[in-house]
Amino acid sequence: MSGRVEFGLRVYYEDTDAGGIVYYANYLKFIERARSEALLGLGLSQVVLRERHGVLFVVREVAARYFASARLEDQLVVTTRLAPITGARIEMAQDVLRDRQVLVKCRVGLTCVGPSGRPVRVPEAVAAALSGLPPLKDDI
Amino acid sequence: MSGRVEFGLRVYYEDTDAGGIVYYANYLKFIERARSEALLGLGLSQVVLRERHGVLFVVREVAARYFASARLEDQLVVTTRLAPITGARIEMAQDVLRDRQVLVKCRVGLTCVGPSGRPVRVPEAVAAALSGLPPLKDDI
Amino acid sequence: MSGRVEFGLRVYYEDTDAGGIVYYANYLKFIERARSEALLGLGLSQVVLRERHGVLFVVREVAARYFASARLEDQLVVTTRLAPITGARIEMAQDVLRDRQVLVKCRVGLTCVGPSGRPVRVPEAVAAALSGLPPLKDDI
Amino acid sequence: MSGRVEFGLRVYYEDTDAGGIVYYANYLKFIERARSEALLGLGLSQVVLRERHGVLFVVREVAARYFASARLEDQLVVTTRLAPITGARIEMAQDVLRDRQVLVKCRVGLTCVGPSGRPVRVPEAVAAALSGLPPLKDDI
Numbered sequence: 075m076s077g078r079v080e081f082g083l084r085v086y087y088e089d090t091d092a093g094g095i096v097y098y099a100n101y102l103k104f105i106e107r108a109r110s111e112a113l114l115g116l117g118l119s120q121v122v123l124r125e126r127h128g129v130l131f132v133v134r135e136v137a138a139r140y141f142a143s144a145r146l147e148d149q150l151v152v153t154t155r156l157a158p159i160t161g162a163r164i165e166m167a168q169d170v171l172r173d174r175q176v177l178v179k180c181r182v183g184l185t186c187v188g189p190s191g192r193p194v195r196v197p198e199a200v201a202a203a204l205s206g207l208p209p210l211k212d213d214i
Numbered sequence: 215m216s217g218r219v220e221f222g223l224r225v226y227y228e229d230t231d232a233g234g235i236v237y238y239a240n241y242l243k244f245i246e247r248a249r250s251e252a253l254l255g256l257g258l259s260q261v262v263l264r265e266r267h268g269v270l271f272v273v274r275e276v277a278a279r280y281f282a283s284a285r286l287e288d289q290l291v292v293t294t295r296l297a298p299i300t301g302a303r304i305e306m307a308q309d310v311l312r313d314r315q316v317l318v319k320c321r322v323g324l325t326c327v328g329p330s331g332r333p334v335r336v337p338e339a340v341a342a343a344l345s346g347l348p349p350l351k352d353d354i
Numbered sequence: 355m356s357g358r359v360e361f362g363l364r365v366y367y368e369d370t371d372a373g374g375i376v377y378y379a380n381y382l383k384f385i386e387r388a389r390s391e392a393l394l395g396l397g398l399s400q401v402v403l404r405e406r407h408g409v410l411f412v413v414r415e416v417a418a419r420y421f422a423s424a425r426l427e428d429q430l431v432v433t434t435r436l437a438p439i440t441g442a443r444i445e446m447a448q449d450v451l452r453d454r455q456v457l458v459k460c461r462v463g464l465t466c467v468g469p470s471g472r473p474v475r476v477p478e479a480v481a482a483a484l485s486g487l488p489p490l491k492d493d494i
Numbered sequence: 495m496s497g498r499v500e501f502g503l504r505v506y507y508e509d510t511d512a513g514g515i516v517y518y519a520n521y522l523k524f525i526e527r528a529r530s531e532a533l534l535g536l537g538l539s540q541v542v543l544r545e546r547h548g549v550l551f552v553v554r555e556v557a558a559r560y561f562a563s564a565r566l567e568d569q570l571v572v573t574t575r576l577a578p579i580t581g582a583r584i585e586m587a588q589d590v591l592r593d594r595q596v597l598v599k600c601r602v603g604l605t606c607v608g609p610s611g612r613p614v615r616v617p618e619a620v621a622a623a624l625s626g627l628p629p630l631k632d633d634i
Contacts, residue, residue, distance in 0.1 A: 084387075086383070087386060088383045088387075091227045092232075092234050092286045106367060106519070130513065134560055136557070143552075147390070147394070224530070233412075239379045242379035242382065243506070254567070261566050272373075274420055275417070278416050283412075287534070287540065374512050
């Protein structure tokens with residue numbers, strides 16, 4: 075697992091649609107699960123961040139490119155890589171794979187907001203923890 | 215519309231699953247939309263109830279019987295009827311229909327809770343407004 | 355794992371609502387995930403059952419009682435027990451727990467349907483496999 | 495409403511998350527509802543397209559920029575504009591607004607696929623009907 079945080083999940087009926095494939099919006103759920111577990115794996119609970127530090131990560135933008143479809147009972151993997159943090163901005167690349175095939179490539183821009191809802195610089199300790207994520211050097 | 219509050223909705227891809235039909239949990243979303251609109255139609259905003267009066271309706275139990283399946287693009291109707299309110303307890307019968315065929319019959323038990331999360335008697339004004347809902351006398 | 359099939363899951367943002375707790379319909383997703391994994395653990399793929407045997411399990415009824423609420427990042431467990439199978443009918447009790455506290459108790463009735471959508475007796479081999487589930491003797 | 499197809503919707507509990515706002519993936523549901531209704535308004539049923547013509551619109555890419563958050567009971571509007579169709583490719587801009595404020599701006603790329611799952615030129619009659627959508631000339 076050098077250079078990647080990998081999160082595994084299974085596709086259930088709830089994730090699919092009448093086209094027989096995973097509904098396009100549900101990949102955003104998958105990558106959010108992966109982000110949450112990546113943070114927890116680094117000791118960052120979003121509940122603790124919010125309740126104790128008043129800090130919240132809000133999605134500012136997301137882009138997804140769909141190459142192939144996942145289906146019922148598929149076993150998927152989500153990878154998460156982090157671009158350098160600048161101020162209040164966190165940027166990640168997250169891919170959804172089946173076996174080694176990339177199904178969906180996502181790019182997610184988050185903003186760190188404070189209790190007032192205004193952007194605030196990512197706290198030092200949080201940035202330090204996040205640096206445990208594999209770095210994003212490249213493309214989407 | 216004597217004796218029924220009727221809420222119409224369309225089935226979209228998000229509601230369906232790989233079986234080609236509406237996913238069973240999503241009917242609970244449909245009836246919750248109908249409850250919310252029924253309340254709003256009676257002048258009861260759940261946001262206002264919570265923010266001003268500290269009062270929240272929490273689902274205590276739900277039972278659903280599925281008779282036939284809804285499909286993509288179906289136009290559905292949800293009906294809502296209310297049993298007599300007793301203390302903190304609100305009980306409703308909600309049916310999901312296509313044309314005049316009942317697809318799903320639901321029974322929902324709600325508890326009115328206060329700011330502490332404890333059950334509190336349904337406020338007088340709320341109970342009075344709710345009495346505008348058609349009465350439930352019967353079956354599920 | 356004597357007498358229980360246990361399925362673990364984490365609560366993510368997608369599962370919660372503006373009340374700060376898991377949305378009531380989403381517990382039905384949790385228990386469906388647990389059913390799917392229980393079947394897979396017994397060697398029963400629903401994809402294979404449908405594509406090769408034309409057999410599908412359709413939810414006929416579900417009842418849920420909510421005792422306490424799950425929250426963001428909670429680690430939950432779903433247990434699944436099976437009542438004796440009769441003809442086309444499968445009945446399960448599924449509980450959602452946090453630590454050892456029962457949050458939600460569910461009862462699910464499924465019907466085995468054939469390619470025509472009509473109920474068909476649960477195939478011998480499927481019934482045999484299902485008997486690997488812990489038995490439901492009691493209550494909901 | 496010259497130059498826009500407008501689709502109205504209300505925010506319910508199912509759409510929100512523990513942050514008190516609409517969950518980021520759910521805006522993709524909103525815009526898909528709007529696309530479906532836009533098509534139906536033009537006489538294009540996706541069920542009919544698939545069953546009679548073997549034609550399906552598959553999402554190839556989506557990009558969303560989030561400017562402000564929708565909340566419980568908000569009344570939203572989704573606008574849909576269409577770029578010139580080229581071969582199998584359909585491109586739309588869809589915005590989600592509350593009052594006249596843009597909350598989310600989306601760009602959606604669809605591919606028209608045939609029974610084999612391969613891209614096929616958008617059928618003449620479908621392209622003609624789609625031309626009833628307001629044109630996208632500009633930005634995202």
